[in-house]
Amino acid sequence: MDSSVSIDLQPHDGGKRGQDGSAPPYSYPYPGPAQGFPVQQPPRDFVLWSLFNTIFCNVCCLGFMALVFSFKARDRKVLGDTSGAGSYGKTAKCLNITVVVLSLLTVILIIILLATGVMAVSQAVQQNQNRNSYSFGN
Secondary structure (H helix, E strand, C coil): CCCCCCCCCCCCCCCCCCCCCCCCCCCCCCCCHHHCCCCCCCCCCCHHHHHHHHHHCCHHHHHHHHHHHHHHHHHHHHHCCHHHHHHHHHHHHHHHHHHHHHHHHHHHHHHHHHHHHHHHHHHHHHHHHHHHHHHHCC
8 A cells, every 4th residue: 555645845825826826916025134225233332442541541531531422422322313323433433543543652752762761871871980980090
């Protein structure tokens, strides 16, 4: 005896398909992000970067100001005001970049001053030793 079971795995649309097998005119494909609706990323608030700059690189209190603008951007984002959040976020980003650049320039300037100062001090010590050795030689 041959008792076989067959399962039809074709989609069942309740007879709504046309005679040529096409979908009915009122069925539309899902328009996902790739098909027409762009997904807008929420604006960034740069809170961690601002916090780092406030703690470690707070030149002229610009790191603190960046932190304030970052918190404002985060508050606007929570309220759903994306344009306000984007504006505050851009301001925080500019302030953070300014703080980093000024901090790096300050560190480079200190290194240069220390290097030139050490060389000047070593030259002064050598000249002083040369003068002292001549004066004691008599």
